[in-house]
Amino acid sequence: MANHTIAHDVYVPFLEKKGIWSWLLSTDHKRIGIMYLISISFFFLVAGVFALMLRYELLTPVSDFVQPHTYNVLFTLHGSIMVFFFIVPGLAASFGNFLIPLMIGAPDVAFPKLNLGSYWIYLLGTLIVLIALAKPADTGWTFYTPYSATTDTDVVLITLGVFVLGFSSILTGLNFIVTIHKMRAPGMTWHRLPLFIWASYATSVLQLLATPVVGITLLLLITERTLGVGFFDPAKGGDPVLFQNFFWFYSHPAVYIMIIPAMGVISEIIPVFARKPIFGYKAIAYSSLGIAFISFLVWAHHMFTSGISDIAATIFSFLTFLVAIPTAIKVFNWTATLYKGSIHLHSAMLYALAFVFLFTIGGLTGLFLGALAADIHLHDTYFVVAHMHYVMIGGTVMGFFGALHFWYPKWFGRMFNETVAKIAWLFIFIGFNVTFFPQFFLGVQGMPRRYATYPAEFESLMALSTYGSWILGAGIFIMTVNLIAGLINGEKAPQNPYGSLSLEWQVPSPPPLENFEEIPHVTDWSYGYGKKK
Amino acid sequence: MGDASVEHSHGHHMDPAVEYSSSKLGMWLFLGTEILLFGGLFAAYAIFRAKYPEMFFEQHVELNKKMGAVNTCILIFSSLTMAMGVSAIQRGKQKATAILLLITILCGLGFGVVKYFEYSAKFHHHIYPDTSIFFSLYFLMTGLHMLHVFIGLAILGVLFALTIKGKFTAKYNTPVEVGGLYWHLVDLIWIYLFPLLYLIG
């Protein structure tokens, strides 16, 4: 054990203080990050268990494990919790909080108290939804009207909870934007910023400006159920499709709120383990902003069969193809970064490579759904389910797991068992593909989503998918146990185990209370690996 | 704010100039969010106004134009006193600031009182949010706006109390200016609500 008694610069790791209030009242971005990390991981596991139950029910074509209503409730909870409690706050709130000040050389975010407030609002939202579980909604996470306005399950509370969570998301985004604008260390110019920061910035803009629209939409749904307002009720002159327009105005950008931070993570992991400068820094940086911007323009591609006008469908299909371009550019640049590198297949790097591979599949299958004629056939089938999970698990969750393994030593000051981590990765990679790849075929064959029972002709592929979910579940279980075991008895982590040049690795592990003894002066970007000619 | 139980406050480490510009930028960002929160209602208004012009025309006459106009004047005046209050504190005039803030608060309350009479007149005539699409819009838009008036009043109340306590000076007055921005937004939204609902319906 090191002796901390040396006079001047006493190193107090931020994890030093104990006791529940030292957490719940802490305005330290690293502690708030951990609280988010614990919360979102908890909800990820809970919603994951729901997913396993859903898949178990789908093992056979008939209802034998749960009844259709229960099945519908389960997929509603699985979707709502995964989306609003795990993946939207997700990387942004946990790793964003932890990393943004460290990476830009700041002692904390711009508004530390507001940051803590955001977390409390998040907790409040979870509390409301917890109460809503007394009579859980069966609407699906999309809350489409008129069903959501008429079902006799409790839609009001769960949407109110989501509304509250939205404010947490908005305030976090606001905080990060101001932090990135105002708190950068001297010399940390925009073009020296780590790409995770660019990604976080783009995400924050989306959180700030897309979330209020879903807020008001859900509020309108609540007033529809409580006050008898009829904007979405055809009997009162309203339009159910309007709800979808409003909902997707947020929820499509929300997809990018979920995925862009993961893209940022990948852009950090790959150069470190390839020991190469990131290829096409500016292209990756600006494509994050580009994706964020275009994401506002494509929402109705979720609605090609919903009864929107053909003109609107055509415009949105065209714009949808545009968003594929910046995304493709990123994939090419990540791949090119590996060229002539010195590649170390650390578990974090394996997750990063899995991300590139799976996200490519997710992105390419998106083309099917963006093309008007093809989408007519594939919409609301398992093809969409598979595509969405390839982007969300293959993309975001792989990025999340990669981030967990990559920054684990920095955050907690300990190491996990690398061999076990690799085994877990293998399970997750195989399990994921076995679960979701067959669903592309199911979708093409016409198997609709959200079916509690299904025609027998789909049984073999559905069963295969269920078996895959068991492998995936096992992988996540092994990974969780491994990471928790590392916290308890892992080796002490060195300051910079991978030789990264980014600022967060230049402070001790775990970082001290206010990050830097002295605010650093930045003179170069953080990707200067390799030998300059 | 002013949560004393927070273990270690980073705020003190921040350069005041950075803190000032950060707070202002933060508030502007929040106003952007607010605009899009109202945005859903504005979009709904646009669609249903275009779909049912007759309904909007026939029903908007039920609204009391005079009361709406009075409230518009009240809010614009409160914006004036708010802006003057910010200038006053930037010059270090604490007393003038307190008085101006108080007038702003009274205007806000006055707005609330007028709105109260308007709402009760509507209820008296059995007009409720579920009466028609137009009145749904009327109640939701003005209701959400009213909620913002109340939040604004709460902020102004805190600012007023702190001004009296002498917390703000020519050097440190960020909260007054930032709070003022919020109050102006309340005015800004009303500037649109008034003609949309009362005048052109």
Next chain:
Amino acid sequence: MTWIPEVASNLASKVDGVLLLITLLSLVFFILITVVLVYFAIKYRRKREDEETPYITGSEPLEIIWTVIPSILLIVLFVYGYVVFKDMRTPPKDSVEITVQGKQWLWTFDYYNGKKTINELYVQYNRPVRLVMEAPDVLHSFFVPAFRVKQDLVPGRYTQLWFTPTKIGTFDIFCAEYCGTGHSAMLGKVIVLSPEAYEIWEKGVKADEDAGVASLPPAELGAKIYKEKGCNACHSLDGSTLVGPSFKGIFGHTVELQDGSKVDVDENYIRESILEPQAQVVKGFAPVMPSFKGILSDEDVTALVAYIKTLK
């Protein structure tokens, strides 16, 4: 196992063309990226800790190439998707018009000659059909995989779709927009008849299959109705619970109602439950069954009662 459902409409092959082109392009890019990724990951594996790597930060020509080429391909895909979409959205003038109603959780079809069917859509081989669709309750979506057509039904307005069947046979109809508890049971069939068979069906001389109907014993007629009118979507025969109570052994049984009172399941209770389903709902089930008044004749109801009696 087939990769794709059979091609049974004029639109299906066009949609398959789009699917095929995107599949090919996707495969090219997928293989390209995967091969390069795996090759690099193996070729440039770190062998020694002190390996030197070159300082390469990017390449403008490459950036331009991999921006421009995908952009062009994407525009091609958009245009192709749009051209076929336009076809799918433009019904020919001479289409046969059929009104479709989707409600929780069955399909009804109204034909121009006053005929009405439930969960079975009769169309003629090689003759374009235009479906005008509406929903009284919530969103539904009419989806026939073999025809590659899908369109949501939206309360408060009409939506449409069209197709020309190019294969005689029976094809699945799925509801593809989530609509509540019975969503996955909201299934139907499109029955494509040859012109001759269609003519017979059209004239209502319910020729071949229905010829003997009148003379069928009631229980057998009931069994037929049970399947054709969609009772099977919600009521099982094997005792398992779907949306509504199972028919197995229900006759002569005493059931508990929502308000806790009890009622014997006799002929009159079954009759009432078919014609006025909301009157006495069995406890634990949602009051969601539509009325079959006007859809089932008295004889039909009697036949159903007779059939339910046989389900011990």
Next chain:
Amino acid sequence: MSTQSHTEQNHITGNKTYIIVWAVLMVMTAVTVYVSYINFGILNIVIALVVASIKASIVALYFMHLKFEDSITWVFALFPLSLLALLIGMTITDTFTRTIVP
């Protein structure tokens, strides 16, 4: 970004400017109310919205000091408005171009 922070801090608008701004706002309010009593057809909407937008701009520029803010504040003041325009524009495009079947 932080190059011009010194000017921001020091700008104090005089009360005279505020009162002029206020007077303009009041006059414009009177104008819209007056115009609303005359029937110009579709022009009523246009006039009301144009006047409201001018009023809103004046409030933002002077009362809210947007005139003296840096470019990033301008971006975040205007970008939400363009998104709002997009939301309204595209939902309207959809709603009013749906083909009417029978």
